[in-house]
Amino acid sequence: MTENVEAVVIGAGVVGLAIGRALARAGRETLILEAADTIGSEISSRNSEVIHAGIYYPAGSLKARLCVAGRDRLYDYCREHGVEHRRLGKLIVASHEDQIPALAALREKAKVNGVDDLVWLERPEILALEPDLNAVAGLLSPSTGIIDSHGLMLAFQGDAEGAGAMLALRAPLACGALENGTFRLEVGGEAPLTLQCRYLVNAAGLEAQAVARSLEGFDPKQVPVRYLAKGNYFVLGPRAPFRHLIYPMPEAAGLGVHLTLDLAGRTRFGPDVEWIESLDYRVDPARGERFYDAIRRYWPGLPDGALAPGYAGIRPKLQGPGGAVEDFLIQGPAQHRVPRLVHLFGIESPGLTASLAIADLVLQELDR
Numbered sequence: 492m493t494e495n496v497e498a499v500v501i502g503a504g505v506v507g508l509a510i511g512r513a514l515a516r517a518g519r520e521t522l523i524l525e526a527a528d529t530i531g532s533e534i535s536s537r538n539s540e541v542i543h544a545g546i547y548y549p550a551g552s553l554k555a556r557l558c559v560a561g562r563d564r565l566y567d568y569c570r571e572h573g574v575e576h577r578r579l580g581k582l583i584v585a586s587h588e589d590q591i592p593a594l595a596a597l598r599e600k601a602k603v604n605g606v607d608d609l610v611w612l613e614r615p616e617i618l619a620l621e622p623d624l625n626a627v628a629g630l631l632s633p634s635t636g637i638i639d640s641h642g643l644m645l646a647f648q649g650d651a652e653g654a655g656a657m658l659a660l661r662a663p664l665a666c667g668a669l670e671n672g673t674f675r676l677e678v679g680g681e682a683p684l685t686l687q688c689r690y691l692v693n694a695a696g697l698e699a700q701a702v703a704r705s706l707e708g709f710d711p712k713q714v715p716v717r718y719l720a721k722g723n724y725f726v727l728g729p730r731a732p733f734r735h736l737i738y739p740m741p742e743a744a745g746l747g748v749h750l751t752l753d754l755a756g757r758t759r760f761g762p763d764v765e766w767i768e769s770l771d772y773r774v775d776p777a778r779g780e781r782f783y784d785a786i787r788r789y790w791p792g793l794p795d796g797a798l799a800p801g802y803a804g805i806r807p808k809l810q811g812p813g814g815a816v817e818d819f820l821i822q823g824p825a826q827h828r829v830p831r832l833v834h835l836f837g838i839e840s841p842g843l844t845a846s847l848a849i850a851d852l853v854l855q856e857l858d859r
Contacts, residue, residue, distance in 0.1 A: 496522045498690035498857075499676060501664055501702055503527075504535035505640065505846050506838055507694035508647035513850035515654035519690065523656060524678060526663035526698070531644045534696045535843065537772070537804030538722075539751045539762070542566065542576065543841040544634040546583070546601040546609070547741055553819040553852075555604040558841040561848035562634060568847065569638065572646045575754055578636040581736035582617065584626035586788045590740050591628050597741075598630055608633055623732045625791050635736060639754055640843060647846075664695075669708035669829060690857050693834040697770070697807050703834050713827045715820060715836050718808040722762020723774050724801040725782050729794065731758040739789055748785040759801055760786055766812050767805070774800040809837035821849070823856030831857055 500511045503525035511523040527533075542565060548555035569576040585594045601609055610631040617626045648658060665679040676686040695702045700717045703709060737750040748760055760782055779798045786793050809817035820836040827834075833856045835849070842849065 493675070493685045493687050495687045496520055497688060498522070498692070499524060499674070499686060499688040500692045500694055502694035502696055502699075503530040503644075503648075503658060503660070504533065504694065504696050505531055505644050505647065505843050506535075506696075506835065506849055507692075508644055508651060509846040509850040510692050510694055510853050511656050511658075512647050512651040512654065513854050514690070514692075515651050515656035517854060521651070521656040522686070522688075523651065523658045524662045524664060525658065525660050526680075528661050530648060530658070530660075531641065534804065534806065534839065535640060535644060537802060538640070538840065538843065539724075539749070539759075540637050540640045540753065541581075541736065541751060541844075542578075542636040542638050543844045544601070544608075544632045545604050545606050545841070546597065546630075546632060548604060548841075549816070549818070550600065550603040553821065554841060554845070557819070557845035557848040557852065559605045561841075561845035564847045565638075565844060566636070568646070569643070572650075574642045574646050575639040576636055577754060578633070579735055579752065580631060580633045581635040581738055582612070582621065582624070582626075582629045582631055583738045583740070584617065584624060584629040584789050585740060586625050586627065588627055593740055594628055594630060601630075606632075606634070621733055621735060621737070623790060623792050624737065625789050631735075637736070637752065637754060638843070643843070664702055664705060667691075667706045669706060672830065674706070674832070690831045691833075692853055692857070693832075694838070696838065697805060699807065699834060699836050699838075703836075709829065709832075710827065713822065714834075715809050716811075717836075718811040719767045719770070720806045720808050721765040721767045721771070722804045722806060723765060723778050724759050724761035724803065725774075725779050725798040726801040727758040727760065728797050728799060730756065732792075733758070737789060739785070748782055750786070750790070760798065761801070762804060770805060772803045772805070774803050776800050806839040807837055808839065819849075821852060821856065823853075824859045825856075830859075833857055
């Protein structure tokens with residue numbers, strides 16, 4: 492027997508839930524499918540839980556536009572829905588004189604992206620804020636904050652279900668097909684079923700490419716290659732003497748080993764970048780030695796033996812080692828010529844910050 496539903500979202504991470512919420516609030520009968528037994532168990536729950544300002548991304552990119560558009564909306568949403576968050580601000584620091592030109596260039600990039608509240612700080616001003624830092628100059632980003640990512644996802648889920656959406660856990664997509672302007676989906680799990688829908692959104696995160704390839708009739712040449720970048724985190728035993736998030740100058744495939752605080756005041760460092768071939772969330776304690784070197788460039792007082800393995804997240808990148816940084820790929824009918832179908836590829840940071848703005852863009856693409 493085939494069940495009919497107007498719209499299906501594959502994936503119940505923070506972005507999939509935001510899209511399901513937006514579809515339901517737009518009056519569409521919506522079902523969100525999640526292969527795991529809980530929401531947001533991969534990318535959405537294995538990150539730094541930072542609300543980003545929109546500083547680092549190339550001008551005009553989706554990452555830049557959607558981060559800036561989504562940031563203030565996310566702060567408003569958290570206030571309105573009681574999602575715990577804190578606008579701590581962050582310091583991006585140059586630890587050596589030769590990094591100052593790159594820091595100045597970062598400030599100009601942020602301005603182009605619409606981030607107009609950065610404050611340039613000289614060494615005395617930095618030390619007045621954070622006396623334990625080693626920095627010759629820095630940028631203060633007052634719009635950067637931290638958030639309870641699981642609380643946000645629960646709020647999105649509640650909104651979606653309140654507007655009539657349904658969530659099915661342990662419901663992996665086995666395969667699907669394009670059929671006469673609709674989509675037939677074979678769903679596995681404990682209660683297999685066949686679904687027919689008019690609108691389909693692939694927000695499967697790490698499995699987005701596999702989902703796209705499983706759709707019979709969809710051109711596999713439209714599916715980009717997926718690269719896996721593992722980010723390891725280490726946690727600090729003693730309490731850190733910092734009140735802000737601390738970021739070094741960014742590196743090729745990430746933002747460097749930065750210091751973040753969670754809502755309970757605990758300190759964690761990461762992520763680093765480890766290119767892997769398959770999903771593996773184990774943290775190798777030996778990697779901690781590299782963390783000490785990276786952290787002591789901006790915090791020379793890090794005690795020996797203070798770091799312990801924390802957790803790891805895996806980012807679905809569209810560029811491999813040494814490749815140029817790729818943008819989000821939100822692939823709609825304008826790209827693949829299939830009506831009412833949107834694939835989301837390479838949705839990593841700042842996906843959480845941009846989630847509400849991404850959802851709005853997906854709805855626009857579905858209506859093309």
